[in-house]
Amino acid sequence: xxxxxxxxxxxxxxxxxxxxxxxxxxxxxxxxxxxxxxxxxxxxxxxxxxxxxxxxxxxxxxxxxxxxxxxxxxxxxxxxxxxxxxxxxxxxxxxxxxxxxxxxxxxxxxxxxxxxxxxxxxxxxxxxxxxxxxxxxxxxxxxxxxxxxxxxxxxxxxxxxxxxxxxxxxxxxxxxxxxxxxxxxxxxxxxxxxxxxxxxxxxxxxxxxxxxxxxxxxxxxxxxxxxxxxxxxxxxxxxxxxxxxxxxxxxxxxxxxxxxxxxxxxxxxxxxxxxxxxxxxxxxxxxxxxxxxxxxxxxxxxxxxxxxxxxxxxxxxxxxxxxxxxxxxxxxxxxxxxxxxxxxxxxx
Amino acid sequence: xxxxxxxxxxxxxxxxxxxxxxxxxxxxxxxxxxxxxxxxxxxxxxxxxxxxxxxxxxxxxxxxxxxxxxxxxxxxxxxxxxxxxxxxxxxxxxxxxxxxxxxxxxxxxxxxxxxxxxxxxxxxxxxxxxxxxxxxxxxxxxxxxxxxxxxxxxxxxxxxxxxxxxxxxxxxxxxxxxxxxxxxxxxxxxxxxxxxxxxxxxxxxxxxxxxxxxxxxxxxxxxxxxxxxxxxxxxxxxxxxxxxxxxxxxxxxxxxxxxxxxxxxxxxxxxxxxxxxxxxxxxxxxxxxxxxxxxxxxxxxxxxxxxxxxxxxxxxxxxxxxxxxxxxxxxxxxxxxxxxxxxxxxxxxxxxxxxxxxxxxxxxxxxxxxxxxxxxxxxxxxxxxxxxxxxxxxxxxxxxxxxxxxxxxxxxxxxxxxxxxxxxxxxxxxxxxxxxxxxxxxxxxxx
Numbered sequence: 069x070x071x072x073x074x075x076x077x078x079x080x081x082x083x084x085x086x087x088x089x090x091x092x093x094x095x096x097x098x099x100x101x102x103x104x105x106x107x108x109x110x111x112x113x114x115x116x117x118x119x120x121x122x123x124x125x126x127x128x129x130x131x132x133x134x135x136x137x138x139x140x141x142x143x144x145x146x147x148x149x150x151x152x153x154x155x156x157x158x159x160x161x162x163x164x165x166x167x168x169x170x171x172x173x174x175x176x177x178x179x180x181x182x183x184x185x186x187x188x189x190x191x192x193x194x195x196x197x198x199x200x201x202x203x204x205x206x207x208x209x210x211x212x213x214x215x216x217x218x219x220x221x222x223x224x225x226x227x228x229x230x231x232x233x234x235x236x237x238x239x240x241x242x243x244x245x246x247x248x249x250x251x252x253x254x255x256x257x258x259x260x261x262x263x264x265x266x267x268x269x270x271x272x273x274x275x276x277x278x279x280x281x282x283x284x285x286x287x288x289x290x291x292x293x294x295x296x297x298x299x300x301x302x303x304x305x306x307x308x309x310x311x312x313x314x315x316x317x318x319x320x321x322x323x324x325x326x327x328x329x330x331x332x333x334x335x336x337x338x339x340x341x342x343x344x345x346x347x348x349x350x351x352x353x354x355x356x357x358x359x360x361x362x363x364x365x366x367x368x369x370x371x372x373x374x375x376x377x378x379x380x381x382x383x384x385x386x387x388x389x390x391x392x393x394x395x396x397x398x399x400x401x402x403x404x405x406x407x408x409x410x411x412x413x414x415x416x
Numbered sequence: 417x418x419x420x421x422x423x424x425x426x427x428x429x430x431x432x433x434x435x436x437x438x439x440x441x442x443x444x445x446x447x448x449x450x451x452x453x454x455x456x457x458x459x460x461x462x463x464x465x466x467x468x469x470x471x472x473x474x475x476x477x478x479x480x481x482x483x484x485x486x487x488x489x490x491x492x493x494x495x496x497x498x499x500x501x502x503x504x505x506x507x508x509x510x511x512x513x514x515x516x517x518x519x520x521x522x523x524x525x526x527x528x529x530x531x532x533x534x535x536x537x538x539x540x541x542x543x544x545x546x547x548x549x550x551x552x553x554x555x556x557x558x559x560x561x562x563x564x565x566x567x568x569x570x571x572x573x574x575x576x577x578x579x580x581x582x583x584x585x586x587x588x589x590x591x592x593x594x595x596x597x598x599x600x601x602x603x604x605x606x607x608x609x610x611x612x613x614x615x616x617x618x619x620x621x622x623x624x625x626x627x628x629x630x631x632x633x634x635x636x637x638x639x640x641x642x643x644x645x646x647x648x649x650x651x652x653x654x655x656x657x658x659x660x661x662x663x664x665x666x667x668x669x670x671x672x673x674x675x676x677x678x679x680x681x682x683x684x685x686x687x688x689x690x691x692x693x694x695x696x697x698x699x700x701x702x703x704x705x706x707x708x709x710x711x712x713x714x715x716x717x718x719x720x721x722x723x724x725x726x727x728x729x730x731x732x733x734x735x736x737x738x739x740x741x742x743x744x745x746x747x748x749x750x751x752x753x754x755x756x757x758x759x760x761x762x763x764x765x766x767x768x769x770x771x772x773x774x775x776x777x778x779x780x781x782x783x784x785x786x787x788x789x790x791x792x793x794x795x796x797x798x799x800x801x802x803x804x805x806x807x808x809x810x811x812x813x814x815x816x817x818x819x820x821x822x823x824x825x826x827x828x829x830x831x832x833x834x835x836x837x838x839x840x841x842x843x844x845x846x847x848x849x850x851x852x853x854x855x856x857x858x859x860x861x862x863x
Contacts, residue, residue, distance in 0.1 A: 168832070169540060187840075187857075251696065253689020274692055277847055363631055365695075365843045380511040381629070382832035383536055 108137070157396065164389035178390035188374065188391075194283050195370045198290070198354060203347035206291045207340065210298025215328065218306055227303065231296035238293065238356035245289045246361055249275040279367035286368060289357050294350065298343045305339035306332060338413055345406045352399055371395050458496035460779050463549075467767035468498030474771075475516070476527035476757070477509035482789070489784035493774055499767050508629075510835070517542050522762035525772060527577055529757040530827040531565040532834050537760065538568035544764040545571045550773040557776055557796045565823050566758045574758030575776045579793045581810040582637050582717040582753040582824065584738035586703050589731075591712065603645070603744040607676075610683055613712045619686035621677060622711035623694045624702025625846065632839030634699045635846060636826040637753065638678060638715060643670040644751040645744035649820050652751075656825040658862055662833075663855035671851045673744075678846065686711020695846045707735045715741060717755070718810040722789055731805045738806060740813075752813055755824040756793060830862070837861040 167174050182188050210230075217226045233241060250259030251274045257263040262272040276282045309332065317331050333340075355372035362368045364377065371391055379388025478486060483505045490501055504523070506512055510533065516522055517537065528534050537543045546554065554563060554575045566574030585606075592599065597613065600606040613620035625634045644652050647666050654660045655667060677683055684691045687710035688702070700723050703714035707728055714720075718738070721730045728735045743750050759775050761768055774780050778796035785792070785801045791810045799815075802808050813819060826834035841854045 169536075185861075251689065251693070253685070253693050254687065274689075274696060277692055277695060359629075363629060365631055365840065366847060376511075377836070378832075380515060382836040383514060383533075383830070384832050 104137075160389045160392050160396075163385055164393045166386050166389075168384045168386055170385045174386060178386045179394075181387060182390055182394065187369075190367055191369045191371060191374045194368065195352065197280070197283055198287060198370060199348060199351050201284075201287050202290050202294065202351040202354075203344045205287070206294040206347055207298045207302075207343050209291065209295040210300075210343070211302050211340070213295070213299050214303035214306055215332065218303065227299065230299050233293045234296040236293065238289075238354075239360050241289055241293050242357045242360035245285075245292070246276075249285060249361075251275070276362050276368075277366050282362060282366055282368050286357055286361055289361070290351065290354060294347055298347065301339055301343050302336060305336035309335040338409070341406070341409055345402055345409075348402050349399055352395060352402075371398075457492065461493055461496040461774075464493070464497045464499070464770040464774055467770055469500075470498070470765075470767035471500045471502055472525065472768050472771045473502040473504070473523045474525045474527070475504050475506070475509070475513065475523035477505060477507065477529065478527065479505035479507060485784070485787045485789070489787055490771075490774070490780065492783070493771075493780070497770070499771060501771060510831075511629075517762065524763045524765070524768045525759055525761050527757040528574065528760055529755065530831070530834070531574070531758065531823060532828055532830055534566060534574045534758055534760055535568045536831065537762075538571070538573050542762060543573045544761045545573055546575065546761070546772065547764060547769040550575060550769055550776060553773050553776040557778065557781075557794050559793055559795065559821075561821055562756070562793045565828070566760075574760045575772060576793055577757050577759050577775055579754055579756035579791050579810075579814060580717045580719045581791070581813050582755060583641055583741040583751070584716065584718055584720075584806075585741050586706050586714040586716055586720060586736055586738045587712060588706050588709065588735060589733055589737050590735060591706075591709050597712070599739045600742055602742050602746075606742050610677065610713075614682045618709070618712055619683065620712045621683045622686035622688060622697075622702055622705050622714050623678060623684065624688070624697030624699045625694055625842065626696050626698045630835070630839065631695075632842040633826065633835075634702070634716065635678070635694075635842035636834075636838055637717070637824065638674045639671055639842070640822075640825045641715070641741055641753050642674045642744070643667060643825075644753055644820075644822055645741075645748065646670050646673060648745075648748040649751060649822055652822055652825065656828045658829075662859035662862060663852065668851055668855055671845070671855065675845075675851065692847060695843055718791060718806055719789075721804060721806045738809070749820050751820040751822060753822055753824060754793075754814065755827055833858060833862045 163170050164178055165173055165175060182192075213230055217223050220226065236244070247258065248260045249262075250257075251262055251272055252258055253272075257266055257272055259272075259275075261275060266272055275285055313331060313335070314327075317327055322330065353372050354370055355376065358364055358368055358370050358373045359376075364370075364373045369377075372395065375388050375391035375395065377388075378384040378391060382388075476486075483503065487501075487503055493499070494501055510530070513526060513528070513533070514536075522542065528537075534543070551572055554566075554572065558576050562576040562579075563572060566572055566576060587599070591597075595613075595616070597609060600609050610620040623634065623638075625632050627633060640652070643655060643666075647655075647670060651660070651666055655662070655664070660667075678694065679691050681691055685693050685697065687705035687708070688694075688697045694702075699716075703716055703720055703723065704725075705711045706714050707724060716738075720738075721736075724730060724736055730736050740750070759772055761772055776794070778794075781792050781794040781797045782801050784790050785797055785807075786803075788803055789807070791802070791807050791814065793814045795815060797811060797815075799808060799811050802811055814821070826838050828834065829838065837858045841858045844857075845851065845854045
């Protein structure tokens with residue numbers, strides 16, 4: 069393979085511009101965050117010094133200036149949220165009441181279609197299966213692993229083994245698992261799963277073709293990725309349980325079983341909720357795995373992938389938007405629960 | 417916590433600003449190409465002159481090596497006219513194009529392979545109708561039935577560019593010679609040959625319909641070819657325009673006939689497994705066993721020639737070649753199924769029109785064909801410029817005035833059916849679902 073540096077020069081130039089732009093933007097932001105508060109702190113310091121020297125009463129903190137300051141930092145976020153989230157959400161909701169080309173109002177027809185079309189009902193059921201199983205299994209695995217590995221030898225190594233898949237993208241993970249499930253009609257099996265089946269004397273199977281088994285096999289991929297996240301968060305929570313409580317329980321002579329249910333579980337409840345909620349939201353939005361592994365064929369489609377297909381590939385904007393809105397509605401209660409929960413913790 | 421100590425801050429700020437300034441200074445350097453207009457080689461481009469320094473953006477699904485060929489094919493046009501063609505190819509083209517267009521970021525020109533998509537944009541008022549020059553050029557150089565596919569409600573929007581012939585069955589001339597098999601010329605011969613091959617212990621057919629996002633399309637081509645052969649072009653047209661239901665008994669009949677090959681465990685699927693393995697075999701790999709003798713025949717379009725590994729001789733006496741997918745009912749003639757892409761314009765600035773006109777011209781089609789691996793329905797193409805035997809055969813078929821040509825049906829249908837339920841339905845069909853309920857499902861999705 070020949071490589072001519074001079075010919076590739078424009079690309080390197082572009083790369084350099086990109087790096088410079090990155091340094092300018094990120095460096096600039098860091099500077100801003102560093103310089104501005106420091107300046108305010110210094111001014112306040114000077115004021116305090118001057119006030120104490122003259123013997124006058126200490127000046128009150130000027131709340132008004134800080135409010136403006138906060139607004140200054142909030143404004144870009146608010147602006148971007150409005151442009152990037154609020155406006156599209158409203159537009160999507162409006163589009164979901166319109167036809168494929170977004171020209172005529174059709175009322176609730178798209179929603180009617182969603183709950184009457186057999187293939188879409190299948191999609192909704194699949195999503196439900198995902199949402200029930202993934203958070204449950206991933207959190208369960210993560211929790212058991214975190215408890216078992218806690219304070220064990222080589223804890224760090226054992227934990228990083230489970231955490232590693234987190235570093236792989238969903239698409240990458242799906243491709244890896246597609247190889248695991250791969251099938252060859254004749255000759256040597258290249259798929260791990262089929263090789264195991266064959267060496268046990270069985271017939272190789274086309275795993276991803278059989279519903280509902282295939283949905284479960286796809287769920288395995290998501291669990292494989294997310295169990296590490298659950299494990300890390302829960303492990304940190306377990307480590308944060310005050311030592312004296314554990315000590316006291318030990319002195320009272322609890323069994324490991326009692327320790328788990330009466331000390332560990334209540335103590336890590338907030339972390340557990342965070343993990344389950346985060347996983348639930350991530351699972352509702354699952355798209356990459358299904359798209360990469362089966363592309364929604366063989367009855368494996370879920371809401372997010374069907375939404376993409378309807379809106380972008382089939383040109384059915386109305387139906388796609390209706391699916392998007394439905395997904396949005398499904399996420400809302402989870403988010404509300406999470407916010408309430410956070411608030412209770414802060415108050416309590 | 418302070419990130420920087422105070423004296424250093426000045427250095428950092430100065431450094432960052434300095435870099436930023438030097439970057440913008442670099443950016444202003446312009447490498448403007450000199451314009452060779454007036455030289456002898458440029459005489460052919462005289463009529464496109466007058467747009468020096470203008471830019472035209474083109475968006476299409478063609479990428480990598482094929483895209484480089486495209487860029488080369490219009491290089492001298494760019495040099496002579498001074499029009500810069502900014503080409504971008506995207507694997508997600510069909511999904512991204514509507515996003516770009518609706519988002520107000522439409523390209524100047526796009527190569528759309530689906531008349532259904534052309535219609536959708538035209539109906540939404542996004543497309544510009546062809547300029548007078550382009551229209552004249554297209555009408556002179558392209559067959560009327562091809563222009564029909566670029567026409568929506570009587571207005572011509574798309575100029576046919578590349579084309580391919582789909583009614584081909586790939587086989588290995590070497591293997592056929594060795595075993596004493598002859599190329600079949602009728603459906604009955606084809607079935608007889610399949611049985612002979614199956615009896616000899618080789619699976620006669622191989623097929624694969626996995627194609628990522630587009631999984632299922634190769635099976636739709638099978639169905640379309642069989643409908644054209646059993647029912648003729650009129651019924652085919654009624655079917656693609658939904659004048660008859662998708663599950664009309666005649667269509668059911670044709671799908672079942674395709675099933676006698678595709679869903680026949682005795683015939684399928686050379687080197688890959690049983691019938692169900694068709695669903696998970698990548699379409700690009702599906703025909704390769706033809707060259708290794710694991711299967712004997714593979715029905716796929718002319719462009720499949722590019723899929724064979726380097727060094728494969730694609731010729732009538734080579735490792736792989738294709739024969740015409742035989743007619744079933746001789747009274748219905750020798751129909752040909754094909755496809756191609758259409759150049760549509762989202763803007764109609766003069767330089768954009770110049771490029772669009774050029775792409776329909778004799779200069780362009782010949783300059784592209786000389787680079788290889790390309791076929792068009794444009795009748796100004798000199799067959800002497802086409803090197804590969806399979807491309808030659810395709811051009812002959814396309815330029816044959818007595819042939820009955822029909823465009824790929826799934827590309828003509830609305831995307832929700834043609835690229836949606838039809839593809840999906842074929843996947844389910846291969847996976848074991850019965851013909852009637854698959855076609856019923858597709859029919860109910862067509863609104």
